[in-house]
Amino acid sequence: MLKRFFKQLRLGLNSLLLHKLRSGLAVLGILIGVTAVIWLVAMGEGVSYQAQQQIKDLGATNIIVRSVKPPQDSSRSNVGFFVTYGLLREDYARILANVPTIRRAVPMREIRKEIRNEEYAVDAKLVGCTPDYLELNHLKIARGRFLEDRDLTEVANVAVLAAHTAEQLFRYENPVGRSVQIGTDFYVVVGVTEPRGASAAIGGSLEARDYDLDVYIPLDTFRWRIGDMVLTARAGSREGEIVELSQITLTVGDLDEVDEAAAIIETLLEKYHKTRDYAIVVPKELLRQAEMLRMLFNVLLVLIAGISLLVGGIGIMNIMLATVTERTREIGIRRALGATQGDIIRQFLTETVVLSSTGGLLGVLFGFLCIPAVPALRQLATVLFPEVMASLPPNLQKLEPRIAAWSILAAFGISVAVGMLFGLYPARRAAQMDPIEALRHE
Amino acid sequence: MNEPAAQHAGHPGAPGDDRGQGGPVRKVVARVIDLHKDYILGRNVVHALRGVTLEFRQGDFVAIMGASGSGKSTLLNLLGCLDKPTSGRYILAGHDVSRLDDYALSKMRSRYLGFIFQSYNLIPQLSVVENIEIPLQYLGDDSPAARQRCIRLARLVGLGDRLHHRPTELSGGQQQRVAIARALVNNPHIILADEPTGNLDSVTGQEIMALLSALNRAGRTIIMVTHEPDIAAYAHRVIRLRDGRIEDDHAR
Numbered sequence: 001m002l003k004r005f006f007k008q009l010r011l012g013l014n015s016l017l018l019h020k021l022r023s024g025l026a027v028l029g030i031l032i033g034v035t036a037v038i039w040l041v042a043m044g045e046g047v048s049y050q051a052q053q054q055i056k057d058l059g060a061t062n063i064i065v066r067s068v069k070p071p072q073d074s075s076r077s078n079v080g081f082f083v084t085y086g087l088l089r090e091d092y093a094r095i096l097a098n099v100p101t102i103r104r105a106v107p108m109r110e111i112r113k114e115i116r117n118e119e120y121a122v123d124a125k126l127v128g129c130t131p132d133y134l135e136l137n138h139l140k141i142a143r144g145r146f147l148e149d150r151d152l153t154e155v156a157n158v159a160v161l162a163a164h165t166a167e168q169l170f171r172y173e174n175p176v177g178r179s180v181q182i183g184t185d186f187y188v189v190v191g192v193t194e195p196r197g198a199s200a201a202i203g204g205s206l207e208a209r210d211y212d213l214d215v216y217i218p219l220d221t222f223r224w225r226i227g228d229m230v231l232t233a234r235a236g237s238r239e240g241e242i243v244e245l246s247q248i249t250l251t252v253g254d255l256d257e258v259d260e261a262a263a264i265i266e267t268l269l270e271k272y273h274k275t276r277d278y279a280i281v282v283p284k285e286l287l288r289q290a291e292m293l294r295m296l297f298n299v300l301l302v303l304i305a306g307i308s309l310l311v312g313g314i315g316i317m318n319i320m321l322a323t324v325t326e327r328t329r330e331i332g333i334r335r336a337l338g339a340t341q342g343d344i345i346r347q348f349l350t351e352t353v354v355l356s357s358t359g360g361l362l363g364v365l366f367g368f369l370c371i372p373a374v375p376a377l378r379q380l381a382t383v384l385f386p387e388v389m390a391s392l393p394p395n396l397q398k399l400e401p402r403i404a405a406w407s408i409l410a411a412f413g414i415s416v417a418v419g420m421l422f423g424l425y426p427a428r429r430a431a432q433m434d435p436i437e438a439l440r441h442e
Numbered sequence: 443m444n445e446p447a448a449q450h451a452g453h454p455g456a457p458g459d460d461r462g463q464g465g466p467v468r469k470v471v472a473r474v475i476d477l478h479k480d481y482i483l484g485r486n487v488v489h490a491l492r493g494v495t496l497e498f499r500q501g502d503f504v505a506i507m508g509a510s511g512s513g514k515s516t517l518l519n520l521l522g523c524l525d526k527p528t529s530g531r532y533i534l535a536g537h538d539v540s541r542l543d544d545y546a547l548s549k550m551r552s553r554y555l556g557f558i559f560q561s562y563n564l565i566p567q568l569s570v571v572e573n574i575e576i577p578l579q580y581l582g583d584d585s586p587a588a589r590q591r592c593i594r595l596a597r598l599v600g601l602g603d604r605l606h607h608r609p610t611e612l613s614g615g616q617q618q619r620v621a622i623a624r625a626l627v628n629n630p631h632i633i634l635a636d637e638p639t640g641n642l643d644s645v646t647g648q649e650i651m652a653l654l655s656a657l658n659r660a661g662r663t664i665i666m667v668t669h670e671p672d673i674a675a676y677a678h679r680v681i682r683l684r685d686g687r688i689e690d691d692h693a694r
Binding site: 003014015334336337338339340341342343436 | 519522524525544545548549551552553557559563564565567576577579580581582584624628
């Protein structure tokens with residue numbers, strides 16, 4: 001049985017090799033289709049993997065509450081040129097008191113501020129926070145230590161520098177133990193964090209965040225030394241903002257508790273805020289949305305790739321019809337020598353399946369090539385069209401294709417199925433010829 | 443395995459004179475009874491066969507002659523299970539062929555018949571041995587013994603040194619020898635030859651006929667269509683057709 005199959009296979013291969021160019025073109029049609037499926041899905045998976053990683057970095061059990069500056073005229077109060085908005089320390093206390101499932105809460109306040117070390121200055125992001133901030137944002141300490149609880153209770157003038165900030169201010173020296181100037185006060189540097197890649201923006205809910213130009217000080221120190229009021233120079237005029245907390249990140253114990261906690265927080269904030277000067281970001285929800293988007297994306301890709309496989313299948317059908325006509329006499333001979341219609345169908349189907357599965361296998365091989373090829377192409381594009389590349393979103397700029405196992409199986413399976421389907425008609429046509437007519441055919 | 447073929451003949455010895463070589467009454471391998479075949483050509487009905495009744499016995503060497511349009515090709519196609527009669531019966535190896543479907547007809551060809559064509563009809567992509575093997579492929583016999591048998595048959599027809607040549611590398615006579623070996627490979631009850639020398643020069647034609655005669659002497663049943671009297675002279679029985687009817691049927 002197996003032997004006969006191999007014989008059939010060899011016969012099919014032989015007759016396909018008689019027309020190398022023709023068979024090659026048919027194979028190419030399928031090859032391109034299969035490669036397209038694998039490449040497109042791999043790139044889609046790469047993009048969505050990045051997005052999911054980012055969302056997971058935010059923590060699926062986290063709820064992020066941010067202060068959002070409302071439209072100018074609807075702000076809570078306008079005292080001169082000061083705008084007061086955002087989360088209050090009272091909100092923080094209320095949330096802690098009313099949501100029992102909260103395991104960890106990290107309030108923070110951040111502003112842009114110039115940090116100095118003698119003649120060196122850097123425009124950094126000054127973050128007032130609590131010790132939990134380190135773990136929450138997956139930061140690591142490179143030197144010294146991070147903020148501790150006693151820094152907060154003592155309202156100590158201590159600071160932890162992010163990698164890039166430290167480099168800018170201290171060049172080749174060890175900053176731990178040295179002082180930096182923030183505003184009019186001096187702070188002792190107690191630690192430096194390791195570099196951490198910037199997180200990209202996620203949809204419209206969170207902005208991109210670069211952690212490497214940060215300076216961390218205790219939240220209470222921020223309150224007493226810097227204060228809630230911040231003046232910024234904008235387009236010649238000065239503008240002031242009064243914000244108590246920029247963000248509160250809350251962590252619940254279990255995934256199932258996220259939705260309920262988020263709902264309570266929403267109600268609480270709604271009750272005490274006249275305007276919507278806050279936003280609640282639930283990473284779990286984002287994750288769910290990203291997953292939906294990924295599925296939608298994949299369906300679209302498979303649809304597109306399916307069309308290209310269809311075109312490949314039509315190519316195969318075309319070639320097999322030509323082959324059948326050309327070999328009418330052979331069909332007649334075989335029928336006279338005892339071949340049943342089924343034998344003839346099998347013979348021609350074997351040929352089409354050889355064609356399409358060859359295309360499928362080569363397509364899978366070319367599909368794997370996207371792992372080295374995509375970064376190479378990206379590099380080439382960066383050299384040739386730097387502006388275009390720079391204008392692409394960071395997700396695309398850093399795209400690493402991820403080959404999905406299912407896409408290989410699907411692409412190969414579909415290509416073989418397409419071969420079968422499109423080979424069936426020519427094969428049936430061959431089988432249904434009248435043997436006498438076929439024998440007379442020149 | 444070149445012994446006479448028909449081990450299981452169809453109907454028990456029907457009455458009738460024993461034609462061909464003398465000796466005891468030989469088994470009937472095929473018989474046709476009042477065979478009719480009509481074709482529809484455009485709006486006209488062509489009566490290709492108008493009631494033909496014949497009996498073929500094991501070891502017969504029959505020549506069917508007749509002008510073109512006499513119905514000899516039609517008769518050969520019917521005998522070859524390539525076509526079905528409009529009416530009448532054809533009994534081959536105990537099966538009433540006139541009632542069989544396409545699949546069963548294929549199986550009849552595969553088991554009981556061997557074909558030799560005027561234009562050899564070898565498959566150009568296949569070697570000599572592979573061509574001889576084709577009928578076995580459809581019998582489902584792919585044993586090593588089968589291949590040995592193909593090689594033996596190639597030697598028998600004088601092509602033992604050409605086993606792996608392609609048909610295009612052979613002369614017409616050699617190609618027809620391959621076709622003869624192919625017609626023998628399934629050990630058929632009847633070998634049907636359609637103008638086997640029609641494409642050959644007279645010397646090569648004589649050689650091919652000598653080969654067929656030798657096979658017949660070894661017990662093979664051969665039914666041959668020809669319009670050349672000197673080729674028909676090799677047969678022991680000549681049937682003449684005219685307008686779809688038997689005009690003459692005699693032993694010689």
